[in-house]
Amino acid sequence: MKRILITILFFASIIGLQAQTYTLSGHITDAATGETLIGATLYEASSQTGTSANGYGFYSLRLPAGKHKLQCAYLGYSTKEIEIQLNADKTVEIKLEENAVGLGEITVEAAAVERPQKQNEFHAEMLTINSIRKLPSVFGEADILKAVQMQSGVKTIGDASSGLLVRGGTNDQNIILIDEAPIYNPSHLFGMISIFNPEAVNQVTLYKSNMPAQYGGRVSAVLDCKMKEGNMNHHDFSVALSPFAATLTANGPIVKEKASYLVSARRSFIDFFVKPNVDMPLVPRFYDLNAKINTKIGQNDRIYLSFYRGHDVIESMGGIYQAQGMYNTWGNTSGTLRWTHNFGSRWFLNTAFIVSDYSNDIDYSFKRRKFNWRTGISDLNLKAALSYYIAPDCELRIGASAVRHAFTPGESDSIGMSLPHHHAMEYSVYALNDWKPLRWLGFNYGVHLSAFQPLNSDEKLMIYPEPRVSMNVMLNENTSLKAGYARNVQYIQVLQNTALDYQSLETWFPAVNGLKPVIADVVSGGCFLDFGGQYSASAELYYKKGQNQIDFTDHAQLISNPNVINQVRSGNSTAYGVELNLSKNVGKFTGAMSYTYSRVIYTIDGINDSNPYSALSDIPHDFRINGCYQFTPRWSASAAWQYSSGHPVTLPVGFYEYMGQTVPVYTERNASRTPAYHRLDLSCAYHSPKYRNGFNWSASFGLFNAYNRLNPLGYQFETDIESGLMRAYAYSMFGILPNISIRLGW
Amino acid sequence: MRQFKALLLLTIVLLSVACSRIDEVDINSFNQPDGEVLNGTVAVFGNVTTEMRQHRVTISPVHQWGDNLNDLPEINRVFVLCGNDTIPYIEKEADRNKMIFVSEQPFKGETGKTYKLVIETPTGNITAEDYLTPLGDTDYLPIIKDHTKVRSYQMQSGKMAHEYQFDKHIYTVGEQPVICGLTFQQPEDFPIDSIESVSFVHNDMSLSALFTARLFWYSYHVTEDHLDQSETFITCSVSPEFYTFLLDVFNEDDWSLGLFATISGNVRGNVKNGYGYFFVSDVQRKPFTYHEIYDAITPENE
Numbered sequence A: 001m002k003r004i005l006i007t008i009l010f011f012a013s014i015i016g017l018q019a020q021t022y023t024l025s026g027h028i029t030d031a032a033t034g035e036t037l038i039g040a041t042l043y044e045a046s047s048q049t050g051t052s053a054n055g056y057g058f059y060s061l062r063l064p065a066g067k068h069k070l071q072c073a074y075l076g077y078s079t080k081e082i083e084i085q086l087n088a089d090k091t092v093e094i095k096l097e098e099n100a101v102g103l104g105e106i107t108v109e110a111a112a113v114e115r116p117q118k119q120n121e122f123h124a125e126m127l128t129i130n131s132i133r134k135l136p137s138v139f140g141e142a143d144i145l146k147a148v149q150m151q152s153g154v155k156t157i158g159d160a161s162s163g164l165l166v167r168g169g170t171n172d173q174n175i176i177l178i179d180e181a182p183i184y185n186p187s188h189l190f191g192m193i194s195i196f197n198p199e200a201v202n203q204v205t206l207y208k209s210n211m212p213a214q215y216g217g218r219v220s221a222v223l224d225c226k227m228k229e230g231n232m233n234h235h236d237f238s239v240a241l242s243p244f245a246a247t248l249t250a251n252g253p254i255v256k257e258k259a260s261y262l263v264s265a266r267r268s269f270i271d272f273f274v275k276p277n278v279d280m281p282l283v284p285r286f287y288d289l290n291a292k293i294n295t296k297i298g299q300n301d302r303i304y305l306s307f308y309r310g311h312d313v314i315e316s317m318g319g320i321y322q323a324q325g326m327y328n329t330w331g332n333t334s335g336t337l338r339w340t341h342n343f344g345s346r347w348f349l350n351t352a353f354i355v356s357d358y359s360n361d362i363d364y365s366f367k368r369r370k371f372n373w374r375t376g377i378s379d380l381n382l383k384a385a386l387s388y389y390i391a392p393d394c395e396l397r398i399g400a401s402a403v404r405h406a407f408t409p410g411e412s413d414s415i416g417m418s419l420p421h422h423h424a425m426e427y428s429v430y431a432l433n434d435w436k437p438l439r440w441l442g443f444n445y446g447v448h449l450s451a452f453q454p455l456n457s458d459e460k461l462m463i464y465p466e467p468r469v470s471m472n473v474m475l476n477e478n479t480s481l482k483a484g485y486a487r488n489v490q491y492i493q494v495l496q497n498t499a500l501d502y503q504s505l506e507t508w509f510p511a512v513n514g515l516k517p518v519i520a521d522v523v524s525g526g527c528f529l530d531f532g533g534q535y536s537a538s539a540e541l542y543y544k545k546g547q548n549q550i551d552f553t554d555h556a557q558l559i560s561n562p563n564v565i566n567q568v569r570s571g572n573s574t575a576y577g578v579e580l581n582l583s584k585n586v587g588k589f590t591g592a593m594s595y596t597y598s599r600v601i602y603t604i605d606g607i608n609d610s611n612p613y614s615a616l617s618d619i620p621h622d623f624r625i626n627g628c629y630q631f632t633p634r635w636s637a638s639a640a641w642q643y644s645s646g647h648p649v650t651l652p653v654g655f656y657e658y659m660g661q662t663v664p665v666y667t668e669r670n671a672s673r674t675p676a677y678h679r680l681d682l683s684c685a686y687h688s689p690k691y692r693n694g695f696n697w698s699a700s701f702g703l704f705n706a707y708n709r710l711n712p713l714g715y716q717f718e719t720d721i722e723s724g725l726m727r728a729y730a731y732s733m734f735g736i737l738p739n740i741s742i743r744l745g746w
Numbered sequence B: 001m002r003q004f005k006a007l008l009l010l011t012i013v014l015l016s017v018a019c020s021r022i023d024e025v026d027i028n029s030f031n032q033p034d035g036e037v038l039n040g041t042v043a044v045f046g047n048v049t050t051e052m053r054q055h056r057v058t059i060s061p062v063h064q065w066g067d068n069l070n071d072l073p074e075i076n077r078v079f080v081l082c083g084n085d086t087i088p089y090i091e092k093e094a095d096r097n098k099m100i101f102v103s104e105q106p107f108k109g110e111t112g113k114t115y116k117l118v119i120e121t122p123t124g125n126i127t128a129e130d131y132l133t134p135l136g137d138t139d140y141l142p143i144i145k146d147h148t149k150v151r152s153y154q155m156q157s158g159k160m161a162h163e164y165q166f167d168k169h170i171y172t173v174g175e176q177p178v179i180c181g182l183t184f185q186q187p188e189d190f191p192i193d194s195i196e197s198v199s200f201v202h203n204d205m206s207l208s209a210l211f212t213a214r215l216f217w218y219s220y221h222v223t224e225d226h227l228d229q230s231e232t233f234i235t236c237s238v239s240p241e242f243y244t245f246l247l248d249v250f251n252e253d254d255w256s257l258g259l260f261a262t263i264s265g266n267v268r269g270n271v272k273n274g275y276g277y278f279f280v281s282d283v284q285r286k287p288f289t290y291h292e293i294y295d296a297i298t299p300e301n302e
Helices: A002-021 A104-118 A129-133 A143-148 B004-016 B142-149 B240-251 B290-296
Strands: A021-030 A041-044 A051-053 A056-064 A066-073 A080-086 A093-096 A124-128 A175-178 A201-208 A221-227 A236-241 A244-254 A258-267 A282-297 A301-316 A322-345 A349-366 A371-393 A396-414 A421-438 A443-453 A462-474 A479-490 A490-494 A507-510 A516-530 A535-552 A568-584 A589-604 A623-632 A635-644 A650-658 A661-666 A679-688 A696-704 A712-720 A727-733 A737-746 B021-027 B042-049 B054-062 B075-082 B085-094 B099-103 B114-121 B124-131 B150-157 B161-162 B170-173 B178-180 B198-201 B220-223 B228-238 B273-279 B283-289
Touching: A021 A080, A021 A371, A051 A056, A056 A371, A066 A093, A080 A093, A124 A129, A124 A143, A129 A143, A129 A201, A143 A201, A244 A282, A244 B021, A258 A516, A371 A507, A396 A507, A396 A650, A421 A507, A490 A535, A535 A589, A650 A712, A650 A727, A650 B042, A650 B054, A650 B273, B042 B114, B042 B124, B054 B114, B114 B273, B124 B273, B240 B273
Parallel strands: A021 A093, A175 A221, B042 B273, B198 B228
Antiparallel strands: A021 A056, A041 A051, A041 A066, A066 A080, A124 A201, A201 A221, A236 A244, A236 A737, A244 A258, A258 A282, A282 A301, A301 A322, A322 A349, A349 A371, A371 A396, A396 A421, A421 A443, A443 A462, A462 A479, A479 A516, A490 A507, A516 A535, A535 A568, A568 A589, A589 A623, A623 A635, A635 A679, A650 A661, A679 A696, A696 A737, A712 A727, A727 B021, B042 B054, B054 B099, B075 B085, B075 B114, B085 B099, B114 B124, B150 B161, B161 B220, B170 B178, B178 B198, B228 B283
């Protein structure tokens, strides 16, 4: 009780100390489009206080009464100086102008201005669509997940992968949000392309393990993607063509500076040119549609309605109605209705109603027999989050969320089987404080309290508190130390029978029937160096301990199995690693280099004779380097090279014959390792000037896997009993792959 | 536009050439575990049934990764122990790939007894034992128990095809799980004549505990002219362990990363210092005609 009183008095004193201060608040937006600039910084040099725009572009800064000179900066935009006389709370809408080429002194200056504020941020990697466009891409199209995969601590398996293995986690242990709605399968075309349409995305933030308390539901990482809101001032149209897809985008004002819309549709077109044939037995196609309406209602209210629908089809030669064939469809649908409201200048409310649906349906026929299998998950989510800017460097956030999950673990018309459908409620409340008591010391601490109630089973309500804390110590202008601890709990998991990201047959399953929630505790810490905004470097360590990590028994069958849970075992996981980064942020040449050493070990009863073994994501060494050189304001070239150890795999070490069958002999689970993975990607791009009529165009040409490295995706073995010989064959998705893309805008 | 289209087509052609390569790789490029990785150098296939015959044991080599051919070990003696009885086996034939031993005299197994196979080699014994489970009350026409689920049958210009689809792969026969319609190649030393109509049943485990979703199925395609033809349905009792072993062998026959690929793992047999399985079975035979099947699956009002 005494402690509580002291805490209350402490906060009261903070507020009291600020009695002679006033609040400056508003939004930071792009001057031309009205698009919110998430993470743009506002900094007052004399008092060395600052803030950054939240996920909705809103900022709030408490300053003493008097005259202030503020700098507002955002990378790629001209820094804006604002002089202001504060004698009452004030709302100032700040508009930044985009720097046409993103080069030179202006950019350096922006980086320098942003630096003090960025130094205070906790464990977040922010990627703007402009920075993503600078990286070489697989199909000439900027790909957000591929860019995220370039971050240290994020690993993937194989060429064509939209999976994210973050700090020892699995693909299903990341929550991927698009305007706050979860996406359960982010891949198109077997994972070659992610579902994020670059024309519709504003910004992406990645939290690796140490996620703030407002996030929950997954134990590994958060990828928070915010869609563009649409141009508030004039209509923009664009057409983008890449070898696989065409994208049409339109956005503009519905009512100038009051309401805007965005519609972006993307469709692959390889199926227009190629039908399934002997040489190409599987022909995929996909489409996705992003749409958003954004409207301001008065000074303090905004309503957003965003929608995403993506759909993939893989059709094989023959189709399902012939003797043999496959027809596989999967897709995500999500929608978010969001209302934000400012209660004065210090309270910010975000309320959202979210729907999300994912389904996967495969029809397979073989010798006149047909088999189909359908899985899925859908969510209804109501959430509210309230931010209170207590003081210049103290923000309190509280929130609550209720999600109703509906699971379709598997059903089949062809065999008349349906696994029991599950329904569950997932509740959470959280409170966190982002507090900087001293200029050189910052904390972000809070707790996320989650609860899970299966609705159609006898399972009891599960409740877990998830404490999260991060701290940041600035040793000097250029050096800061960061450390954090987080506990994360995950109640839903995916059961999948392959390491491929082509998650055609995955089953989302709740924590019922003996499947326990995964619990992960992670501690991390590191040193961050900044050299005048131009260069930055970091070294970060982490150690993660997981409970109830699942894996599958030998010979597990996850398809059309009414007792699929019998195929699962759970145990402990241990992950640790060190991540080193060096980057050059501004100038004609920009780039980054990273090295990660990490290990991931599972110990699960009933698997590998209950002995520890390497997890699939146990890829010890990982080195990446990428750079972009801007020759002229119009021409640029970029390159990216990565090298990583092979991933663990269970390969046969011998074989024998039994009753006419060749039976492989294995050693331990994941005891072998594939050859190392490495790949070089190159690209060059041209950006035209913006002509008088607003028309502009850009083109890029690239080489994926420039030196034609065979990076296997899987292996197959052939044996000859007579000779005793075994041959190994590697399947790889791509050799050298040229690509060209064109974008027209007006 | 024409040039652009040509460029686009060129890119697609390049893509299709670049995609999905299959290359033979050097096995030694994999980072394999060091040291002794095999539990033995031979695989054993042998059985004892309740039918009077000369029972067999086949010994074949286990081929290790990267080796051209493992030679079979020298065998001193092969025999089966049952209680205080020792049943000697003699070598019938041998080549580089297998050695076949048969019992000196015909004999039949007895239910309720444990049989132990011993293969003596200069470096140690290879042993395996199994318990001869009696068959329960088995229905020889499993589809009779399952006929309500039959989904399709068709009559086409005098031909009749009854097709049992995926849900027919495991039957309940007298409350016992069954695997039937095995697609094994018939080994010449298998104790029964027609492997296509063999079922393996056991008494001890529940269906749900065993279910692995393996997509077994079988079908009869007969013309009306052949409805009077008969076939013999053979049922072998097996231990739950051998039942699981058989399922695992099925599951491991596809090592590639397919849509239905299983999680790779060793097939655990009962042979110590080697691989494979030595099993003992209560075998029963029952002839049936296709008419019986037809009558069983045809609804009464048709």
